Amino acid sequence: MSLRVVQLKTEYVENPLGLDEKKPRLFWRLESEERGAAQSAYRILVASSEEALDREEGDQWDSGKIESDSSIQVTYGGKPLVSEGRYYWKVQVWDAQGRPSDWSETAFWTMGLLDRGEWKAGWIGRKTEPNANMQPSPFVRKSFAIDGQVARATVYATALGLYDLRVNGEKVGDLFAPGFTDYDKRVQVQTYDVTHLLKEGDNAVGAVLGDGWYCGTVGFLGSKVYGQRPFFLLQLHIELADGTKRIVATDSSWRTARGPILYSDMIKGEAYDARLELDGWDLPGFDDSGWEQPDVRPGYNGLLTASLEPPVRITQTMRPISVRRTEAGTYIYDMGQNMVGWTEVKVRGARGRKITLSHAEMLNPDGSLYLDNLRVAVQQDHYILKGEGLERYEPLFTFHGFRYVELIGYPGEADLDTIVGKVVHSDTPRTGRLETDDDRVNQLYSNIVWGQRGNFLSVPTDCPQRDERLGWTGDAQIFARTASYNMDVSRFFTKFMWDMIDAQQPSGAFTDVAPDAGWIRHKMWNTRLNWFAPDNAGWGDAGVVIPWTLYLMYGDTRILETHYDAMVRWVEYLKANSDELVRPNYANYGDWLSIDADTPNEVLATAYFAYSTKLLSRIAGVLGRTGDEAHYDGLFRDIAAAFRRAFVDGEGRIRGETQTVYVLALQFGLLEDGLRDKAIVRLTDNIRERGDRLSTGFLGVGYLLPALTDSGRLDVAYTLLTQEAFPSWMYSIKHGATTIWERWDGWTEHNGFQTPSMNSFNHYSLGSVGEWMFRYMAGIEADPARPGFRHTLIRPQPGGRLNEAKAEYRSLYGPVASEWKRSSDGSFRLAVRIPANATATVVVPGTGVQVDGRSVEEAASGQGWKLAERTTTAAVFEVGSGEYMFESVYGATRE
Numbered sequence: 001m002s003l004r005v006v007q008l009k010t011e012y013v014e015n016p017l018g019l020d021e022k023k024p025r026l027f028w029r030l031e032s033e034e035r036g037a038a039q040s041a042y043r044i045l046v047a048s049s050e051e052a053l054d055r056e057e058g059d060q061w062d063s064g065k066i067e068s069d070s071s072i073q074v075t076y077g078g079k080p081l082v083s084e085g086r087y088y089w090k091v092q093v094w095d096a097q098g099r100p101s102d103w104s105e106t107a108f109w110t111m112g113l114l115d116r117g118e119w120k121a122g123w124i125g126r127k128t129e130p131n132a133n134m135q136p137s138p139f140v141r142k143s144f145a146i147d148g149q150v151a152r153a154t155v156y157a158t159a160l161g162l163y164d165l166r167v168n169g170e171k172v173g174d175l176f177a178p179g180f181t182d183y184d185k186r187v188q189v190q191t192y193d194v195t196h197l198l199k200e201g202d203n204a205v206g207a208v209l210g211d212g213w214y215c216g217t218v219g220f221l222g223s224k225v226y227g228q229r230p231f232f233l234l235q236l237h238i239e240l241a242d243g244t245k246r247i248v249a250t251d252s253s254w255r256t257a258r259g260p261i262l263y264s265d266m267i268k269g270e271a272y273d274a275r276l277e278l279d280g281w282d283l284p285g286f287d288d289s290g291w292e293q294p295d296v297r298p299g300y301n302g303l304l305t306a307s308l309e310p311p312v313r314i315t316q317t318m319r320p321i322s323v324r325r326t327e328a329g330t331y332i333y334d335m336g337q338n339m340v341g342w343t344e345v346k347v348r349g350a351r352g353r354k355i356t357l358s359h360a361e362m363l364n365p366d367g368s369l370y371l372d373n374l375r376v377a378v379q380q381d382h383y384i385l386k387g388e389g390l391e392r393y394e395p396l397f398t399f400h401g402f403r404y405v406e407l408i409g410y411p412g413e414a415d416l417d418t419i420v421g422k423v424v425h426s427d428t429p430r431t432g433r434l435e436t437d438d439d440r441v442n443q444l445y446s447n448i449v450w451g452q453r454g455n456f457l458s459v460p461t462d463c464p465q466r467d468e469r470l471g472w473t474g475d476a477q478i479f480a481r482t483a484s485y486n487m488d489v490s491r492f493f494t495k496f497m498w499d500m501i502d503a504q505q506p507s508g509a510f511t512d513v514a515p516d517a518g519w520i521r522h523k524m525w526n527t528r529l530n531w532f533a534p535d536n537a538g539w540g541d542a543g544v545v546i547p548w549t550l551y552l553m554y555g556d557t558r559i560l561e562t563h564y565d566a567m568v569r570w571v572e573y574l575k576a577n578s579d580e581l582v583r584p585n586y587a588n589y590g591d592w593l594s595i596d597a598d599t600p601n602e603v604l605a606t607a608y609f610a611y612s613t614k615l616l617s618r619i620a621g622v623l624g625r626t627g628d629e630a631h632y633d634g635l636f637r638d639i640a641a642a643f644r645r646a647f648v649d650g651e652g653r654i655r656g657e658t659q660t661v662y663v664l665a666l667q668f669g670l671l672e673d674g675l676r677d678k679a680i681v682r683l684t685d686n687i688r689e690r691g692d693r694l695s696t697g698f699l700g701v702g703y704l705l706p707a708l709t710d711s712g713r714l715d716v717a718y719t720l721l722t723q724e725a726f727p728s729w730m731y732s733i734k735h736g737a738t739t740i741w742e743r744w745d746g747w748t749e750h751n752g753f754q755t756p757s758m759n760s761f762n763h764y765s766l767g768s769v770g771e772w773m774f775r776y777m778a779g780i781e782a783d784p785a786r787p788g789f790r791h792t793l794i795r796p797q798p799g800g801r802l803n804e805a806k807a808e809y810r811s812l813y814g815p816v817a818s819e820w821k822r823s824s825d826g827s828f829r830l831a832v833r834i835p836a837n838a839t840a841t842v843v844v845p846g847t848g849v850q851v852d853g854r855s856v857e858e859a860a861s862g863q864g865w866k867l868a869e870r871t872t873t874a875a876v877f878e879v880g881s882g883e884y885m886f887e888s889v890y891g892a893t894r895e
């Protein structure tokens, strides 16, 4: 038996609850000790009970033996799935020799409430306090009795606002649920199995409600964007052992009160008065006779959709690395890492004493917290002691971006054990690892990952500290590929695409931010923020780039199908709003935050118009829409020709003459052969004239090193990667950065801090170089023809001062690894790992190439591999799954 089937997933998740996808996709991973292990057939059984599955009865679906190598994205093809259905499944596969595997372990999924009519619950809330700006967080609860043994209990819950759910005193679920969506259009429903928490007799269910994005402060758009106060919706479905069913639902029989949280706002922090705690409020037997009756909202017109986003969680606890007592008697802690989340504090003191935790990313020259860049955000949490011994406090509905914490008003001596930092973000599982023999390059990679951890919170936000934290689409698209190497963002971006769709304008324009938080609908961009347009080049294009990225990385064709029409509308919108295929110079962000290099808007916008069109043509091809494929390919060529006519002269000079105009023209394929060579020379001249430095902003930076490498200037790419003089990635690292900054000049030796009006020190966009590190430096590239790493192109590109690079990417098939090392004697070693049921083309640079210690002169094939091509500078292999060691002579020749 050569194949083992492991890690079954449904819709990208192991054993998900409450799906609303009627044709869920199934995934499994294969393992084998043999090289070249591949699947030739599978059989899936789906049953309505574990017992039926054990008897090998697929009463929902028996696929039969299907000759196929598909082991990811396999669409369920059985009987219609019903509301609250529970489906067990397993799979057996056959390898290339026709040998069957054992059956896999059993996996399952459940369906949520599929029909709106099944929602009997009412949306409950608490009336606002008069004259209060920020409201206390309401507590809601209900006691109920169960007369019988509980066989199964499931909670379906959501809120307009945020909720923190408790069942019999236990916290259920994660943070910041139900997540950020356009609440006017949809809200996500979470499903929890609470069978183990309920018991025969008295029970209690309750929740604390937060303002969140619904009615708290959203970015710089103010508060109450969607509503005035939070509302909660819950149905608890209980099934007793004797088959009896009952539902506990939010309605006017619940009770509500205010508690210790005086306010809790994402942007303005939290205030908590422990003297007002409601001891035992979430337990049965609590006396809520003094509580109020909630008011019930008439209804909700948006969609209730099954939660797609990965839950937000605390993923790490950080201990401070130092603490200093200030003259004012406060304590300033250094967490050693710019992080996002909050601080938990331990304190003993007198009842009524107030302590404050204040958070900042940087320190002023005098050692005080640098708060200027927060704009109107208040990164402070206040805690009033109840005075009953050791007390612990952490906030509930707010988060901060910080490296430094000032503890104010602390009674007694504080030390390194007084506080810990909690790292909070969307819990997208880590999939990428990357390490080199260069500490600064490693620090850069670490900063990229921390930038992602700090900014992926329900949506990809631009920054975690000031009053912004919005889902900027341009940032998201330029970083999407890097993000998807680092972490499993399949569902995170699937959810974000719905945010983009909800925000798409009737004209077809995709917006700059999603959810658009009302600024376009409420015409804010017309009045207060009149330079915000709904269709910025490189921002709106996220609507095409993100689905394409999910296709490449996860082999996801459904996302392409689902949003195909929306993508067509975007491209048609661009076309309709162009002048002979040249996009006009209208207000936009240009190559945002480029440094001393202004890329003309019309050049940028026309280049991106071409790129979206080109991707659309490829997407049409993937979906078998051959007419559209040819049509949009023709349109792409016409746009490229228009681009050349309008902006490129015979000497390959492109209007604006910035690095970005050359990089985009090269990467998007807008130039013909002769012009391309000239453009490369102009690009490298520009870099050289700037002292081997870059000048690209958000849009150019992601393509800069790829364009250089693809054009045969790997040397320049490495020079830029490790350049330490300003502006460069390493400049910030030299000055202690532990995250990617928003601006190259966020802080400089010559000018100190940039303008506080826009200066985030935790902003992932300029970290899009991570993509180059995986795809080029380590050489792990998805083959678009066999996406999702069914087939990988391994093509490491050693260079610069690096002698070693190791990268691993955990694809849906399993880990793909490429590790190379070159020695001073010019020898080069490349270790490659390919998971079962996947293949790779491996390009080994150098001469005298050996595989497994044997030279290719001796044998042109071996177990799992064969030589495909040999040139004077490389050997190319086709390999199957397994681990391979290649050696060659390389190095000195190219330096």
Ligand code: RAM
Pocket: 462, 468, 472, 473, 474, 475, 589, 592, 742, 765
């Ligand atoms: C600022 C941020 C954000 C960017 C917009 C255009 O708000 O830098 O990341 O996308 O500008």
